[in-house]
Each structure stands twice: as structure tokens, then as C-alpha cells.
Amino acid sequence: MRNVRTWWIIAAIMLLLDFYVFQALKTVTQNASEKTRLVIYTGYWLISGATLALILCFPYIQGLQTSKLFRNYIFAILIGLFLAKLVGAAIFIVDDLRRGAFMLARMVYPNAGASIIGEGNGIPRSVFLSWLGLGIGGTLFGTLIVGFSNKYNYQVKRITLKYSNLPLAFRGMKLVHISDIHSGSFQDKAAVNHGVDMILKENADILFTGDLVNDRADEMKDYMDVFGRLKAPLGVFSTLGNHDYGDYVAWPSAAEKTENLNSLKQVHQHLGWRLLMNEHVVLEKGTEKIALLGIENWGAKGRFPKYGKMHEAFPCTETIPFKILLSHDPSHWDAEVKTKYPSIDLMLAGHTHGMQFGIENPYFKWSPVQWMYRQWAGLYEDGKQKLYVNRGYGFIGYPGRVGVMPEITVIELV
Numbered sequence: 521m522r523n524v525r526t527w528w529i530i531a532a533i534m535l536l537l538d539f540y541v542f543q544a545l546k547t548v549t550q551n552a553s554e555k556t557r558l559v560i561y562t563g564y565w566l567i568s569g570a571t572l573a574l575i576l577c578f579p580y581i582q583g584l585q586t587s588k589l590f591r592n593y594i595f596a597i598l599i600g601l602f603l604a605k606l607v608g609a610a611i612f613i614v615d616d617l618r619r620g621a622f623m624l625a626r627m628v629y630p631n632a633g634a635s636i637i638g639e640g641n642g643i644p645r646s647v648f649l650s651w652l653g654l655g656i657g658g659t660l661f662g663t664l665i666v667g668f669s670n671k672y673n674y675q676v677k678r679i680t681l682k683y684s685n686l687p688l689a690f691r692g693m694k695l696v697h698i699s700d701i702h703s704g705s706f707q708d709k710a711a712v713n714h715g716v717d718m719i720l721k722e723n724a725d726i727l728f729t730g731d732l733v734n735d736r737a738d739e740m741k742d743y744m745d746v747f748g749r750l751k752a753p754l755g756v757f758s759t760l761g762n763h764d765y766g767d768y769v770a771w772p773s774a775a776e777k778t779e780n781l782n783s784l785k786q787v788h789q790h791l792g793w794r795l796l797m798n799e800h801v802v803l804e805k806g807t808e809k810i811a812l813l814g815i816e817n818w819g820a821k822g823r824f825p826k827y828g829k830m831h832e833a834f835p836c837t838e839t840i841p842f843k844i845l846l847s848h849d850p851s852h853w854d855a856e857v858k859t860k861y862p863s864i865d866l867m868l869a870g871h872t873h874g875m876q877f878g879i880e881n882p883y884f885k886w887s888p889v890q891w892m893y894r895q896w897a898g899l900y901e902d903g904k905q906k907l908y909v910n911r912g913y914g915f916i917g918y919p920g921r922v923g924v925m926p927e928i929t930v931i932e933l934v
Contacts, residue, residue: 524579531575537605538568544612544650571598592705592919600664608657615649667920672711674718675925679899680932681906683865685841689805690933694724697929699870700731702914704739713746722930725752729870730761730848734916735769737783748791754803758793759814761848762824798829800837811837814846820855821892834861850895853907866906872896873912874924887924
């Protein structure tokens with residue numbers, strides 16, 4: 521997104537949206553006083569102008585690219601404004617199609633009655649549809665702003681998973697699954713610490729499925745003491761996510777990118793976490809065993825990398841009766857795990873964040889992310905195999921949550 525031409529294209533699209541939405545704004549204020557209209561119009565174009573200026577300045581000002589304030593809030597507000605105008609514009613288009621149909625009818629049937637094809641010499645823009653578009657767009661934008669307050673509102677999700685092949689010694693085993701910490705987005709250390717307190721209260725073994733940082737290993741500098749508190753009876757086990765590799769940064773050299781990844785691996789080590797890099801460990805209780813596999817990021821969607829190597833992690837687990845896989849991207853389940861590794865009993869993933877936006881209640885679950893990911897939040901089952909997708913501990917891009925809260929998953933195996 522740092523390509524200059526890309527940002528100019530975005531600015532051009534925003535400007536076109538601004539003019540289109542402004543036509544609806546003029547419609548709903550046509551009966552207001554001249555002074556009121558002047559204030560509203562001036563405010564609208566000041567906000568639009570500031571938005572365009574920030575978009576055009578972004579690729580040229582290094583401080584904007586590294587500023588947490590810009591990346592967490594200002595950028596999110598810009599995206600929110602864009603989405604709100606886009607939603608409004610979709611409704612305005614319905615109105616314009618209506619007007620176009622009436623105008624076409626008037627051309628085809630010039631002698632038809634006004635009551636049939638509209639009144640007056642012109643086809644006026646619908647005040648109702650203009651209000652509807654502005655109202656829905658404004659509500660969406662307002663909801664996104666309110667969602668800022670939910671980004672540290674950690675929710676504990678408890679599930680019990682039944683397996684007939686689970687060794688007796690491991691029945692009743694409790695796991696805490698967390699994912700997508702994205703430490704580079706945090707700005708409230710006390711709130712993050714409170715979430716860690718909630719995890720420790722469970723006294724469970726801890727499994728982390730990637731995206732510890734947004735891009736750079738040094739994002740963890742201020743949070744080593746926080747996440748270093750995580751301890752567990754059998755240990756804390758982790759793997760990498762797509763953001764951990766620094767793939768979204770224009771590094772000065774390949775060597776610096778490699779050094780960043782090596783530094784991140786050391787971060788896991790200093791935290792006391794066992795980072796699984798296309799490998800497995802055997803957990804033992806007495807004479808009974810289960811296998812815990814962890815692979816690097818492997819995504820079947822878009823341009824997400826396929827660093828994971830199941831063919832390296834799986835060998836020597838064949839005779840172990842129960843297997844858990846840590847794999848960051850849930851698309852891996854359909855694309856490879858179910859088809860090639862049917863003896864994987866449980867896969868734990870994250871990655872989607874539930875898009876940090878959606879609707880979830882006992883009767884209905886929806887998020888725009890489901891248009892890309894079949895499995896995007898919660899538990900999925902296919903035969904004897906199960907997948908759980910954690911909604912993410914942290915956040916990125918949008919510094920908030922609407923409907924889909926940050927999650928700490930507590931899993932009991934029975």
C-alpha cells in the first residue's frame with residue numbers, strides 16, 4: 521500500500537465519492553436556511569479535504585507510516601468514512617436508477633400523465649432515499665467509532681470437546697488458546713495485563729497460534745514483562761502467523777528482514793514459549809501420550825504465504841493416538857489437513873479476527889470475513905476432525921471491535 525500511484529488512485533476514488541455524497545447532502549438540506557447550509561457544506565468539505573490531504577501525504581511522510589496514533593485511529597477513521605460513504609452511495613445509486621428509469625419512460629412516452637412517470641419538468645432526487653443513505657452510512661461510521669472502546673474487552677469462550685480416542689490420562693485436560701496478539705497495535709499496557717490475568721486464572725496449558733507482532737520484532741519490547749508472565753503446567757507452545765515474517769515491510773535489505781525474523785524467534789524463547797517451527801512435541805502423562813504439532817504460516821487464500829511444512833511436522837506422530845495442530849490460517853484445514861492428514865483430531869487457528877466486525881448471538885453469526893473464509897470464528901467439525909478459530913486477542917488496522925470481541929478460548933478435552 522506504499523506505492524505512491526496506489527494512494528493517488530485511492531484519493532481519486534474518495535474525491536468522486538465526496539462529490540456523489542454531497543449531492544444527497546444538498547437534497548436533504550434544501551429546505552434549510554442559507555446560513556445552515558453554509559455551515560454544513562463547509563464542514564463537509566473541510567473533513568473531506570483533510571481526508572484527501574492525509575491520504576496524499578501518507579506515502580511521503582515517514583512519521584505517518586510509523587505513528588501508532590495514525591495507524592490505529594486516524595487511518596481507521598479514514599477507512600470508516602470511506603465505508604460509510606460507500607454504503608450511502610450504494611443507496612443513492614438506487615435512487616439514480618429510479619430517476620433514470622423515469623427519464624427514459626418520459627422519453628419513450630412523452631404524452632403520458634405526470635402521475636405515471638413523475639411530476640414536474642425534472643425527476644427530483646428522493647429525499648427519503650437520500651436520508652436513508654446518509655443515515656445508514658452515518659450509523660455505520662458511528663458504530664465503528666463506538667467500537668474503539670471494545671478493543672480490550674476480552675471475552676472468555678468456554679467449550680468442551682469430546683473424543684473417543686483421547687488417552688485416559690489427558691481426559692479433563694484444559695487448554696487456553698490465544699491468537700493474533702499484534703503487540704504493535706497496543707497502547708494500553710494495563711488493559712493488556714488484565715487480559716493476561718484472565719488467562720493465568722484458568723491454570724491451563726497455553727497454545728498460541730501466531731501473529732505476535734504486526735511487522736517488527738521490537739514491537740514486543742514494552743510487552744515482554746506482560747506476556748512473560750504466561751506460565752502453564754505443561755508449558756506455553758506457539759507458532760508463527762503471516763504478520764510475524766515482516767512480509768508487509770519494505771526492508772532495506774533481505775538480511776535485515778531475516779534478522780527481524782530471527783529476533784522474533786528469540787522473543788518467543790525469552791518469553792519461555794516453545795516455538796514450533798514445522799515440528800512436533802510429545803506430551804506425556806505417565807505412559808500415555810498426545811502429539812502437539814506446530815507449523816509455520818500456511819494460507820490457501822489470496823497471497824498469504826505457504827511457509828508451513830506438514831511433511832516435516834507430522835512424521836513420527838503416526839502411532840500417537842491423539843494429535844493437536846497449531847496452524848495460524850484456518851484455510852489450511854480444508855486445503856490440506858482434512859484431505860492429507862485425517863488423523864489430526866483438533867486444529868487450532870486464528871488469523872481472521874472475525875474481521876473485528878460482525879454480529880454474533882445464539883441464533884445468528886455473521887461477518888463480512890465469511891465471504892473469504894468458510895471457517896472464520898468458533899468451532900467447526902467434519903467427521904471426527906475439529907477446527908477452532910480464535911477471534912484474536914489483539915487488533916490491527918481498525919483499533920476496535922464491533923460485535924466480535926477479543927477472545928480467550930478455554931478448551932476442555934473429555
